[in-house]
Amino acid sequence: MADAAGWRERARRVLVGNDRGGYTVPSPGLYPFQWNWDSAVVALGWMTFDESRAWRELDRLFEGQWDSGLLPHIVFHVPADTYFPGPSEWGTSDRHQPPTSSISQPPLAATIVRMMSERALDAGLANRAVAQLLPKLLRWHRWWFRERDPEGTGLVVTFHPWESGLDNSPAWDAPLAAVPPTSRAYARRDTGFVDSARRPRQADYDRYVHLMDFFRQAGFDAGQIYAECPYRVADFGLNAILLRATEDLAELCRRHGESGAAEEMSAAADRSRRALAGLWSEKAGAYVSRDTRTGRSLEARTHSTFLAWYGRMAQSAEIDRRLLAGFNDWLARVPHGLPSTHPDAPGFEAQRYWRGPVWPHMNWLIAQGLAGAGHAAEAAALRHSTRSLIAHGGFREYFNPLTGEGYGGSDFSWTAAVALFWCAPEKIS
Numbered sequence: 155m156a157d158a159a160g161w162r163e164r165a166r167r168v169l170v171g172n173d174r175g176g177y178t179v180p181s182p183g184l185y186p187f188q189w190n191w192d193s194a195v196v197a198l199g200w201m202t203f204d205e206s207r208a209w210r211e212l213d214r215l216f217e218g219q220w221d222s223g224l225l226p227h228i229v230f231h232v233p234a235d236t237y238f239p240g241p242s243e244w245g246t247s248d249r250h251q252p253p254t255s256s257i258s259q260p261p262l263a264a265t266i267v268r269m270m271s272e273r274a275l276d277a278g279l280a281n282r283a284v285a286q287l288l289p290k291l292l293r294w295h296r297w298w299f300r301e302r303d304p305e306g307t308g309l310v311v312t313f314h315p316w317e318s319g320l321d322n323s324p325a326w327d328a329p330l331a332a333v334p335p336t337s338r339a340y341a342r343r344d345t346g347f348v349d350s351a352r353r354p355r356q357a358d359y360d361r362y363v364h365l366m367d368f369f370r371q372a373g374f375d376a377g378q379i380y381a382e383c384p385y386r387v388a389d390f391g392l393n394a395i396l397l398r399a400t401e402d403l404a405e406l407c408r409r410h411g412e413s414g415a416a417e418e419m420s421a422a423a424d425r426s427r428r429a430l431a432g433l434w435s436e437k438a439g440a441y442v443s444r445d446t447r448t449g450r451s452l453e454a455r456t457h458s459t460f461l462a463w464y465g466r467m468a469q470s471a472e473i474d475r476r477l478l479a480g481f482n483d484w485l486a487r488v489p490h491g492l493p494s495t496h497p498d499a500p501g502f503e504a505q506r507y508w509r510g511p512v513w514p515h516m517n518w519l520i521a522q523g524l525a526g527a528g529h530a531a532e533a534a535a536l537r538h539s540t541r542s543l544i545a546h547g548g549f550r551e552y553f554n555p556l557t558g559e560g561y562g563g564s565d566f567s568w569t570a571a572v573a574l575f576w577c578a579p580e581k582i583s
């Protein structure tokens with residue numbers, strides 16, 4: 155990908171090629187439906203060259219929203235047989251059309267909507283789109299606070315590692331071990347597309363399937379699932395993303411004259427900010443997640459800790475300094491940053507999905523936070539590293555931090571989007 159104009163053109167072609175009529179599949183074959191946090195990132199990519207298509211991406215995503223406010227992690231708009239688990243496995247078609255999964259994903263959307271409205275060239279269109287999205291975003295955020303933090307701790311919980319978006323991160327090894335493996339037969343499809351050494355292990359899948367079946371058997375009853383789910387984790391990364399999004403939602407409400415909702419969201423954000431500060435681990439020198447079944451803190455060293463800046467946690471200067479030193483240490487250890495797990499950590503695997511590889515959209519989120527906190531040099535380093543990975547490896551799903559090799563799906567939508575709005579070379583030659 156030599157010249158800047160060619161880069162952008164190829165990235166646009168990835169989005170256009172993955173467009174299925176107002177929504178974008180993450181990657182043909184491997185992920186043939188609409189994914190929640192992927193679509194948020196992708197909408198910002200569309201925003202660089204087709205604003206009405208960008209807003210449409212979010213409208214289509216919210217077609218999957220349940221009456222409860224849940225915005226599912228997958229919307230199965232049309233059938234496809236290249237992905238497991240598909241709609242019949244989740245068993246939601248009686249309660250929602252189009253069918254969806256029954257779990258959610260990191261709530262990026264409100265932040266992305268704010269970014270889109272601030273970038274919009276067509277202000278009228280943006281205003282109308284935001285006005286339509288606001289009540290839906292509010293219902294989703296209220297759902298998180300009501301169903302995923304029923305005890306009012308300030309931290310929401312995930313019931314499945316897929317909700318974190320970081321499926322097989324070493325951070326989930328301990329809580330996932332408490333989930334019984336399914337005893338039923340099922341056939342994975344992912345390993346037909348990607349080398350199994352680069353995907354989650356079979357033992358992980360056996361537990362992913364058990365959890366999915368448990369939700370269906372519980373009739374998707376939020377109270378029962380909260381009480382009985384064998385996996386229940388307060389994920390630092392997801393909570394930091396929720397904090398930022400809740401602040402951004404409050405701001406959008408203010409701009410649209412919804413002062414009551416703005417105050418409600420600001421108050422929720424304050425609770426969340428206070429609770430997140432409690433996830434700092436002196437031992438790890440990092441923010442960590444917590445298993446709320448056992449009360450244990452999950453000390454695995456993952457890149458999620460660096461979402462603290464993105465979450466705008468207002469931490470002390472001392473914690474900021476330690477986190478920044480940690481970040482620079484991670485970068486210095488590998489030729490291509492930022493690895494998803496610290497290279498010296500016991501769970502690190504350079505090839506295996508969320509156990510080591512670099513993920514471009516995570517680099518962008520972390521860099522966003524770094525830049526906002528005044529750490530411009532570190533943000534620039536991440537941008538540079540992401541650009542060179544994509545330039546050499548193509549629009550792949552994730553990259554080996556030791557060799558720079560691109561892995562997983564090809565023509566990957568959020569990688570192309572990140573290139574378009576963040577790390578493509580500026581100079582159009």
Ligand code: GLC
Pocket residue numbers: 180185189190191192318319320321
């Ligand atoms: C994988 C990733 C998840 C992503 C999805 C679609 O499941 O772990 O974060 O949303 O693929 O790209």
